[in-house]
Amino acid sequence: MNVYIGAHMSISKGFHEVPSNTRKINANTFQIFPQSPRIWKNKLPDLEESKLFKENMRKEDISFDKVLVHSSYLVNLASPREDVREKSIKSLISQINIVSRLGLKYINIHPGSYLYSTLEEGIDKIAKAIDFVFNQTDDKNIEILLENVAKKGTNIGVNFKELKDIIDRTAFKNKMGITYDTCHGFDSNYDITTDESVENLLDIIDKELGIKRLKMIHLNDSKFPLGAGKDRHECFGDGNIAKRNEGFKPFLRNKIIRSVPWLLETPGDDEKHKEEIIKIKSLMGW
Numbered sequence: 176m177n178v179y180i181g182a183h184m185s186i187s188k189g190f191h192e193v194p195s196n197t198r199k200i201n202a203n204t205f206q207i208f209p210q211s212p213r214i215w216k217n218k219l220p221d222l223e224e225s226k227l228f229k230e231n232m233r234k235e236d237i238s239f240d241k242v243l244v245h246s247s248y249l250v251n252l253a254s255p256r257e258d259v260r261e262k263s264i265k266s267l268i269s270q271i272n273i274v275s276r277l278g279l280k281y282i283n284i285h286p287g288s289y290l291y292s293t294l295e296e297g298i299d300k301i302a303k304a305i306d307f308v309f310n311q312t313d314d315k316n317i318e319i320l321l322e323n324v325a326k327k328g329t330n331i332g333v334n335f336k337e338l339k340d341i342i343d344r345t346a347f348k349n350k351m352g353i354t355y356d357t358c359h360g361f362d363s364n365y366d367i368t369t370d371e372s373v374e375n376l377l378d379i380i381d382k383e384l385g386i387k388r389l390k391m392i393h394l395n396d397s398k399f400p401l402g403a404g405k406d407r408h409e410c411f412g413d414g415n416i417a418k419r420n421e422g423f424k425p426f427l428r429n430k431i432i433r434s435v436p437w438l439l440e441t442p443g444d445d446e447k448h449k450e451e452i453i454k455i456k457s458l459m460g461w
């Protein structure tokens with residue numbers, strides 16, 4: 176079975192180490208942060224480092240366009256605080272420059288939180304920020320993926336209507352896609368544990384956005400039950416998605432889902448992720 180499956184990998188030993196570490200956990204793709212996710216500062220990898228990274232990608236036979244870069248958690252393009260929003264835009268531009276230097280294509284962002292403003296204002300701010308960012312980006316290959324987030328606080332992007340509203344307002348619709356996070360979706364009441372519920376989810380995505388915008392899956396189980404809105408990831412097979420009805424099977428055997436990369440963002444290290452990948456394959460009989 177030819178699926179793309181991987182996990183979030185550390186960049187602490189350099190980007191160039193990631194491709195071989197990916198193969199060590201039986202994966203064929205990966206997700207990385209472009210920088211430390213909780214500080215503003217970032218550094219463009221030098222040309223030597225990016226050359227080595229690209230060589231190792233080819234050596235390990237990993238496709239550049241199956242890999243995802245997850246932007247830093249500090250970025251909030253919807254912030255009503257102008258200083259934070261400006262910092263976020265600047266930071267996102269430098270993070271995209273890192274993606275470009277590595278020869279990668281997709282950067283994943285959490286749309287943002289509107290805090291003490293309104294959802295409407297937040298959506299507008301995000302779309303305008305995205306336009307500004309694309310106008311500052313020379314690399315025309317780059318695409319931004321909006322991640323669905325847990326229904327919590329003033330998060331934007333808890334359903335596909337909100338993601339659609341953002342995309343509709345940008346001038347760069349052909350460079351926008353989405354990442355579907357199974358834990359966040361479960362938090363927002365999207366069940367995936369029966370064939371019917373999976374069909375239903377894909378119908379909603381298709382109706383709101385067009386199914387082609389679905390580019391990546393964050394494959395996470397949830398510590399809390401359907402609709403809880405807690406945003407607590409659990410290891411694959413140990414959480415409330417696995418326990419409900421047929422668990423992950425209906426989702427993972429779906430043809431559309433199988434055509435996009437699956438990335439684990441579950442607790443634990445590389446060794447744990449390796450075990451989870453084995454678990455997924457044995458569950459699916461691969």
Ligand SMILES: [Zn+2]
Nearest residue numbers: 245284285322
């Ligand atoms: Zn995320």
Ligand SMILES: [Zn+2]
Nearest residue numbers: 322356393440
């Ligand atoms: Zn995620």
